Amino acid sequence: MHSHRKLQPPSVVNIEDLRRLAKRRLPQVIWDYLEGGAEDEVTLRRNRAAFDRYHLLPRMVTGKGSRDLSITLFGQRLAAPFMIGPTGLNGIYVPDADLMLARAAAAAGVAFSLSAGSNNDIEAVARASAGPKFFQLYPWGGREVATRLLARAHTAGYCALMVTVDSLIPGNRERDVRNRFAHALHFSPRIVWDAATHPRWVVSTWFARGMPRFENLAEFLPPGSDAYALAAYTRAQRNPFYSWEDVAWLRSQWAGPLVVKGILTADDTRLAASHGADAVVVSNHGGRSLDGLPATLDMLPSVAAAAGGMPVLVDSGFRRGSDIVKALALGARGVLLGRAPLYGVAAAGEAGASRALEILLQETDRVMGLLGVDSVDALGHQHVGLQPA
Template sequence: MTRTVNIDDLRRRARRRLPRVVFDFLDGGAEDEVTLRRNRQAYEDIRLTPRILKGGTVDLSIDLFGQKFASPFMIGPTGLNGIYWPKGDLHLAGAAEDAGIGFAVSTASNSSMEEIAQRSGGPLWFQLYPWGKEAFSRALIDRASEAGYSALIITVDSLVGGKRERDLRHGFAHEITMSAPIVLDGLMHPGWLKSVWLSNNRPRLQNLVAFLGERASDKELADFTRSQRNPHFSWEDVRRIRKQWNGPLLIKGIMCAEDALRARQEGADGVIVSNHGGRQLDGAPATIDVIGDIAGQLDKDAKILLDGGIRRGSDTVKALALGAHGVLLGRAPLYGLAAHGREGVAQALSILEDELRRTMIFVGCQSVRDLGAQHIAAMKTGVAGPG
């Protein structure tokens, strides 16, 4: 077996292990996948400044809301992780704890937020999809608070679903619709079929079971998520949640300075610059394209995180140099999870940390907290630098 040396190697291993319907859900984006591709290509448009003889000891640690992270990334919120590996959320949380970084648990996780909190000793944030009526979000926020989650993320860019055409072709919508081609594909991936689909660990949307009851079927839970989309969610709702939640609050899905400023006005402690991994609005810019303008207009106390397209340690350096305080990892650890379970997640995190440390030495910066515009050599037109 070829040695795994980068995130793309883990992606190829995940592709071999997963049926096409599952891999496409992990790997795909909206419509023509222009934004999905741009999230990666935009990093290639940024050049770093090499600096020599600046010392070799590097401090990767950061502080977010009084919590220490060993590296400037955390595993971001993603749903249905049990479809890649049994108890996938627990493996992600465990690998994050081992690496000294945080894990953001999704509303659509397959292990309940309570179980994850009970079995993890690392920093945990809860990500809220503001679905349904006020009672829905209020109940989930109360549960997150009682379980000890230290920060709350409100995802605001998925109030309607993106047109993910790979999923539509498979008939996938939070559940696998069985058809002859999908059954045949499953049989051709026996390792996945046995461990995930034919086991007692078949994934369910556990955070939602409380709303429908333990006897709810997979289809009923999936139908519930679709029926609860709330395109009328507004800044007024953000103010309501701000009053309910006592800890740090972040708004995820920010893509322009105007919305970032409004989030701060409504009481958010930070923003997450995100286009949902290219899975919602196709044609939106890459997150790295807009981070500089957002960082240049927010006050110094606002925390700015970024996700989207991070596959190399150097990508994190570029994001931090342009104004981010940290990054959220989406697909990168999931490729590891889908390939090798917890071991694969640990591999992904180790690869990115090693690349990050090397890049820091190459650019002559001894602390990620000191990265800035001086470490950027050039950017192609369209990539905004810090204001």
């Protein structure tokens, strides 16, 4: 299913339709990696439940018949108030998924964030897409690894650096533990049978490429290191001692905008700003790191109030244009999309990723029109409220 025509209504009208198609195509072990969260998945559910607790408040007969959905971020004009956020190991859904996502973002006029844990490397993604690109860094391997990755990202033309600080210790994703999935497949009779009952994935992904490698990290291991060696390297390179002084060091090494991803409190927002951040992302890692955290939408207003004009982005759980508009009204400059475009690429490759962005653009435009606003900047707290308890 790779024809864009087949992804139009009535077959695919929302992100949930893409989610169902992705679930049908992927083996259970791969689906669990995409869909799952940490431990009891309380944070995962809270992220979605929060959107239901906030209602929208329209103003009627405003005469605002057309809308401008664009935003300016770090001096760049983007066509919509959302972007594709950084996600790793995307090649497990379809080969070259990172390239597909980057091209879909560029075609839609939105930014793309490449994860350090991508399966297409920094340079390949830069060649594939002329759109605005961020590079996301995990604090792996100490400063020597960071120095090399930052140099490559700068040379390749990435316009901003995003450092993720909320997964310095790996989350306990019990679905993956049961599947023995640790950024690599470990085969068992159940896993083999699972794969065999999903022939489209087997033919298009596993037979085509096999286990995808973390290509950005290949230079730090001996030549020819396979996907399993690289996966083991990522697990061994976590740095639980990472500190705000390390963030300040990153600021000294990177000339462009620096974004700190994984912030949930006003205090950490102020610390990020004082150590050189140009923006923060309110994030709980999509519920995949620490279970029991609050929904990002609930924490967004206090972070935005503490930011002092610094751009605040937000992620985790966004599936609808109305979700995006609620976040904008609560103080976000923009939204990072994680699973939503992954459902698209897992369902139908680049056409699926493009369809996900198209759906969210259309929904966001419609919601803004029904609210009676003609621009993202016109949205504010007057357009959103909490449902009575």
